[in-house]
Amino acid sequence: MSAGDRSDLSRGPRCPLPIADHPTVLLAHGGGGRLSRMLLDRVFLEAFRNPILETLHDGALLDLGDARVVVSTDSFVIRPLFFPGGDIGSLAVHGTVNDVAMCGAKPVGLCAGFILEEGLPMETLWQIACSMQEAAREVGASIVTGDTKVVDRGKGDGVFINTTGLGVLLPGADVSPLRARAGDVVLVNGSLGLHGVAVMSIREGLEFETALESDSAPLCDLVRCILERAGNGIHVLRDPTRGGVASALNEIAAQARVGIRLDERGLPIREEVRGACEILGLDPLYVANEGKCLAIVARERADEVLETLHAHPLGDEAAIIGEVVDEHPGRVVLRTRIGGTRFVDMLSGDPLPRIC
């Protein structure tokens, strides 16, 4: 970095993060686990402190004049740009419309910001733009505004995309991580780990007997269906992307000050994902998904929700995977196949960099 890149350290308060431990940004600060959480808490929340940001949902609920608008933003830096089951364009739409959906809202408009590296083939950009349009069209949202910047060769990596989604709350929706309470049931709409394993496999040049494809998909319609069926019996929705199911549930447990107990026998994980995870040295509970939704629902509505999920094209492998408990508030435990229990902590480190 040049001299001009250095801040004038005499200005303002010093960074509250204990920078003796982490004086520079590490890949793991972007991994969705413990270090991501520390960066969020100690830098961004500390600097930007305000009540809306502090709800720590997948998006924000904002009062704009007479309307309540849901907004969510995400940058996509996945490598490689094209992978089995999608590309950075479809992912950038799915990731953001899913975050809007996880707030109980229907996505209406999308903003797209592109950071292109000098030398990117124009044909590649065109394919990505077409994928975005197709993914947006599928959920009935429009890409309403955008921006393009170009950085010099070697200062980017092909293309990075930021998408921001705007949506309106669905009727009856009242979802928030704070609504998880003891007795609730934890469901997921299908098998875990497909996105991360598919991307890592192609990146590492591994070939498996069964071709693994990313599960990247828009969850808006599925969320609409379960909210229509169970209304405010749906307490929490969360898509387990970076950091996987383990990190997502740890965040919810910490926010709601409840415990969550998973049952290993109930976890829908395909054999080929288990096999790939063994080869790659990954735990499927920490692997990113892009078409999966965790739903924490009132116990008395769980069967209806499961039935509704099973009837949906994106929910045929849906399962009840655990429950919310009074014990060990803030933590997630797994009841193993052989009857023992172990704590499932947040991801620490980042075995899957640039997965989204």
Added chain:
Amino acid sequence: MSAGDRSDLSRGPRCPLPIADHPTVLLAHGGGGRLSRMLLDRVFLEAFRNPILETLHDGALLDLGDARVVVSTDSFVIRPLFFPGGDIGSLAVHGTVNDVAMCGAKPVGLCAGFILEEGLPMETLWQIACSMQEAAREVGASIVTGDTKVVDRGKGDGVFINTTGLGVLLPGADVSPLRARAGDVVLVNGSLGLHGVAVMSIREGLEFETALESDSAPLCDLVRCILERAGNGIHVLRDPTRGGVASALNEIAAQARVGIRLDERGLPIREEVRGACEILGLDPLYVANEGKCLAIVARERADEVLETLHAHPLGDEAAIIGEVVDEHPGRVVLRTRIGGTRFVDMLSGDPLPRIC
């Protein structure tokens, strides 16, 4: 790029841009001039085609339930991160709140997406976050949601920031590039070229006798004041950032199918900016501003608007710089000091890469 980065060219239609001329992305595709416009027209508008996007405003006006919401997005890749008069954090807020203001709206909420390069000093990130917060606080907007990604060393450049701004229309606002009509008067709130020249000077290691500072500033309050005074007599608002006044006015002229005539004697350009531009080989009309607003107003309201601008802290050097005419629709001409005229075209090439 690895094999996975290549698109499957057999999918979908081919890129409509004449890629024989530009098979890859050039820095100038991000410069705000002719090639940026071509990329927008032939790739993004072609792929995303929809009526809201096609208004080609600085932001989009979106119907969300009962509300009309203004939304604008921008990515910031400026080099260096800290420059005289600001840094990437303050710029990322000013740039986006100004785009919202140019739609005649008051910014309410901001989303922030960070793409960090592994190795960025944590203290630098903290300073940038504090600058963002200070800039947002100044305009009464909150940073309501965000996202952080980390890319490996050498695949980014310190930090890139995407900001998306949401706002509500100000009472009486009816601004659109399509409202420019012959007879209207073109005003600007102050002297031109400061941001670009300040950044280029430090980047090139040049020193001038007078220290030049970026004009980066939030224009929300200034826009509120002139809209309060002249209401729908304000026809068009535009901040002349990348590509400068010349490119901004060319875009408006093309959209409204009108001519615009500038008077060189009326252009507020400081002597030190002229001098720096001569050394740097730049034309001040093409240099980026970050605290300037072009207002195209009904002739009968021009004096009131000028008076209002002069009374505002960000408008003391405001001036009438030209008029909208019937002649040469789609083009901008400059009446020179010596009485001649010359066409002022869109920026072609990009003499000022990564200026915002």
